[in-house]
Amino acid sequence: MPRQITIDPVTRIEGHAKITIQLDEAGNVDNVRFHVVEFRGFERFCEGRPFSEMPGITARICGICPVSHLLASAKACDRILSVDIPPAAEKLRRMMNLGQIIQSHALSFFHLSAPDFLLGWEQPPERRNLFGLAAAEPELARRGIRLRQFGQEVIETLGGRKIHPAWAVPGGVRTALTPAGREALKARLPEAKESALMALDRFKKVLSTHKQELQVFGNFPSLFVGLVAPNGTWEHYDGHLCVMDSVGNVICDHADPTQYGSIIGEAVETSSYLKSPYYKPLGYPGGMYRVGPLARLNIARQMGTPQADEELSRFKTLGRGAVNASFMYHYARLIEILACVERLEEMLDDPDLLGTRLRADAGVNSLEGVGVSEAPRGTLFHHYNVDEKGVIRRVNLIIATGQNNLAMNRTVAQIARHYLTGSTISEPMLNRIEAGIRAFDPCLSCSTHADGRIALRVALLDAKGQVLDVANRL
Amino acid sequence: MAAKTLTIDGQLVSAEEGQTVLDAARDAGIYIPTLCHLNGIQDIGACRLCLVEITGSPKLLPACVTKVQEGMEVQTSSDRLRRYRRMILELLLAERNHVCSVCVSNGHCELQTLAAEHGIDHVRFEYLSPRLEVDLSHRLFGMDHNRCILCTRCVRACWHVEGAGTKNVAGRGIQSRIISDLNQPWGQSETCTACGKCVAACPTGALFNRGATVAEMQRDRTRLEYIVTAREKSQWIV
Numbered sequence: 157m158p159r160q161i162t163i164d165p166v167t168r169i170e171g172h173a174k175i176t177i178q179l180d181e182a183g184n185v186d187n188v189r190f191h192v193v194e195f196r197g198f199e200r201f202c203e204g205r206p207f208s209e210m211p212g213i214t215a216r217i218c219g220i221c222p223v224s225h226l227l228a229s230a231k232a233c234d235r236i237l238s239v240d241i242p243p244a245a246e247k248l249r250r251m252m253n254l255g256q257i258i259q260s261h262a263l264s265f266f267h268l269s270a271p272d273f274l275l276g277w278e279q280p281p282e283r284r285n286l287f288g289l290a291a292a293e294p295e296l297a298r299r300g301i302r303l304r305q306f307g308q309e310v311i312e313t314l315g316g317r318k319i320h321p322a323w324a325v326p327g328g329v330r331t332a333l334t335p336a337g338r339e340a341l342k343a344r345l346p347e348a349k350e351s352a353l354m355a356l357d358r359f360k361k362v363l364s365t366h367k368q369e370l371q372v373f374g375n376f377p378s379l380f381v382g383l384v385a386p387n388g389t390w391e392h393y394d395g396h397l398c399v400m401d402s403v404g405n406v407i408c409d410h411a412d413p414t415q416y417g418s419i420i421g422e423a424v425e426t427s428s429y430l431k432s433p434y435y436k437p438l439g440y441p442g443g444m445y446r447v448g449p450l451a452r453l454n455i456a457r458q459m460g461t462p463q464a465d466e467e468l469s470r471f472k473t474l475g476r477g478a479v480n481a482s483f484m485y486h487y488a489r490l491i492e493i494l495a496c497v498e499r500l501e502e503m504l505d506d507p508d509l510l511g512t513r514l515r516a517d518a519g520v521n522s523l524e525g526v527g528v529s530e531a532p533r534g535t536l537f538h539h540y541n542v543d544e545k546g547v548i549r550r551v552n553l554i555i556a557t558g559q560n561n562l563a564m565n566r567t568v569a570q571i572a573r574h575y576l577t578g579s580t581i582s583e584p585m586l587n588r589i590e591a592g593i594r595a596f597d598p599c600l601s602c603s604t605h606a607d608g609r610i611a612l613r614v615a616l617l618d619a620k621g622q623v624l625d626v627a628n629r630l
Numbered sequence: 631m632a633a634k635t636l637t638i639d640g641q642l643v644s645a646e647e648g649q650t651v652l653d654a655a656r657d658a659g660i661y662i663p664t665l666c667h668l669n670g671i672q673d674i675g676a677c678r679l680c681l682v683e684i685t686g687s688p689k690l691l692p693a694c695v696t697k698v699q700e701g702m703e704v705q706t707s708s709d710r711l712r713r714y715r716r717m718i719l720e721l722l723l724a725e726r727n728h729v730c731s732v733c734v735s736n737g738h739c740e741l742q743t744l745a746a747e748h749g750i751d752h753v754r755f756e757y758l759s760p761r762l763e764v765d766l767s768h769r770l771f772g773m774d775h776n777r778c779i780l781c782t783r784c785v786r787a788c789w790h791v792e793g794a795g796t797k798n799v800a801g802r803g804i805q806s807r808i809i810s811d812l813n814q815p816w817g818q819s820e821t822c823t824a825c826g827k828c829v830a831a832c833p834t835g836a837l838f839n840r841g842a843t844v845a846e847m848q849r850d851r852t853r854l855e856y857i858v859t860a861r862e863k864s865q866w867i868v
């Protein structure tokens with residue numbers, strides 16, 4: 157008898173979601189769907205506002221990655237002004253993005269995901285968290301917390317606040333980096349690097365004991381999309397859009413990110429407010445792609461800094477042309493943390509960084525602006541249309557979690573197929589599904605702009621869609 | 631000028647004849663919340679935030695337009711006054727669309743400051759959530775009707791300090807709007823001198839410099855008072 161089992165919510169994901177596993181007549185997993193049912197309508201909400209407010213407004217979409225929206229939005233606004241921003245401003249924006257990637261990745265790895273694979277799936281949920289990790293591996297947990305703090309400090313030193321720094325503005329940034337701020341950050345770099353290297357070592361041991369997770373936690377061919385520097389180096393703020401296939405062939409290179417509409421389509425499904433973007437030439441859903449650390453590292457030929465480059469070449473040996481196992485998102489995240497720390501090391505000595513010419517002044521010179529940057533979770537697109545006075549008329553946002561939506565469905569299906577026995581959802585399977593999704597570090601409040609109400613709902617439907625059973629867990 | 635003696639919150643205060651209760655209180659270091667009052671421009675008693683109790687008067691009276699009298703006994707704070715002030719602020723917040731976290735005046739807004747002072751962590755009235763527009767037609771400034779509280783400080787600054795007479799109020803009651811000239815886009819106004827006095831006068835995020843981003847509008851309101859004092863008293867007090 158076909159049944160539908162709905163699991164809700166996925167704990168330890170920012171924001172909330174509901175999962176439906178559809179079984180076929182034989183009781184096998186037929187289909188999996190990730191529903192995101194809340195909607196805050198940020199895109200509509202922005203219409204009618206002056207475009208200059210957009211960085212501040214969109215930074216409020218997500219409390220976890222406000223900096224990413226801030227930067228993509230400021231970039232879109234730069235295009236409306238049609239200016240090149242002062243060099244110091246660009247470097248400072250880059251610096252803030254590096255801080256953001258470090259803090260977000262550290263949160264994802266140490267606080268949210270590491271408890272799963274370092275403590276073991278069978279651990280009860282009340283132990284499988286950062287506190288459990290702190291008890292089992294105090295040094296690693298402590299370093300993880302400090303690493304996240306370091307990332308936040310970079311942001312705070314520049315923006316003045318850890319969260320929602322309305323610091324990047326159309327045309328540049330508001331305030332300069334002070335020499336004192338620079339010195340304070342420099343002093344923390346060695347420890348941050350040590351921590352990143354230590355986590356990498358620890359994770360490589362996990363790889364040898366988690367062969368099964370590598371195989372079934374979302375290991376399938378897909379495309380990968382991300383920004384990359386013109387010379388093939390890892391990029392996080394600017395660069396070209398690149399599309400790579402599952403065996404490492406670049407199928408679209410040097411695409412202008414502002415022309416994203418010609419390569420990325422957006423499918424809307426009724427079951428979810430999450431839009432599902434796909435690579436246009438291959439259609440929907442064949443054009444499924446993944447974004448984020450895994451995609452960026454598959455696409456990058458080098459990281460551009462010595463130690464991260466060493467790690468990248470190790471990473472590349474784990475796939476044939478491209479690494480397809482979603483479990484490797486974790487590895488990629490750690491390599492990116494290392495790369496960010498190394499880049500900060502290089503940057504902080506740049507005399508430009510203390511420049512005080514920070515903001516280009518201009519009026520509305522273009523009625524359209526697209527800003528694309530790499531958020532920790534993947535490529536982020538902000539696309540605005542304004543009237544000639546600068547009032548927002550249309551907003552389109554394409555967010556990492558949305559782009560990974562199809563791949564997350566595939567991941568859950570793969571895990572469910574492997575671990576589902578009989579007709580009940582066992583705790584271990586549930587844990588693994590959650591972990592499989594967490595590898596993508598989805599931030600659901602951001603991708604649907606949800607207001608995050610938790611409604612735990614387990615629904616059992618028969619073949620005709622009749623509800624056989626509903627369980628609510630709060 | 632004759633001196634008047636009165637008590638404010640039990641404190642003996644001497645004031646000049648013709649002074650308002652608000653001025654007398656401020657001179658004596660006693661705080662009374664205000665919103666439509668702005669030093670340098672004439673008072674109209676519109677917002678009612680400065681209401682005080684005066685012994686012998688059954689009505690509450692606005693301190694900004696009530697003149698001192700000999701022997702007056704003024705109370706500037708009581709449960710009743712706090713209740714009224716709170717309600718006024720909540721009604722102002724409910725009437726239009728105030729989203730402080732993304733507002734150009736966040737952190738420098740008189741309405742926001744007063745709301746915080748009065749412990750307003752939520753609004754008990756239903757929000758009207760009107761759909762209002764933002765006028766960005768002016769070369770230098772913008773007007774966001776969503777944030778306007780109709781205090782008319784801009785109108786008075788425009789008429790009485792600059793003398794341009796561009797800003798005005800159109801409509802009645804809930805339909806009232808601040809307009810430029812004969813209700814045309816600000817940028818098409820023929821009388822506006824682009825002096826920015828209205829922007830300096832505005833207590834909220836309603837009037838702002840074009841291009842201002844979140845929390846960026848910090849205004850120097852003492853300039854208006856400086857201009858008026860210089861003109862009326864030939865005193866250039868910075």
Ligand code: SF4
Nearest residue numbers: 729730733739834835
């Ligand atoms: S005008 Fe003041 S109260 Fe209104 S949204 Fe702006 S900061 Fe908040």
Ligand code: SF4
Nearest residue numbers: 778779781782784832
């Ligand atoms: S625009 Fe500002 S100064 Fe003018 S009435 Fe509205 S709130 Fe008051």
Ligand code: FES
Nearest residue numbers: 666675677678694
């Ligand atoms: S300040 Fe007195 S009524 Fe507004």
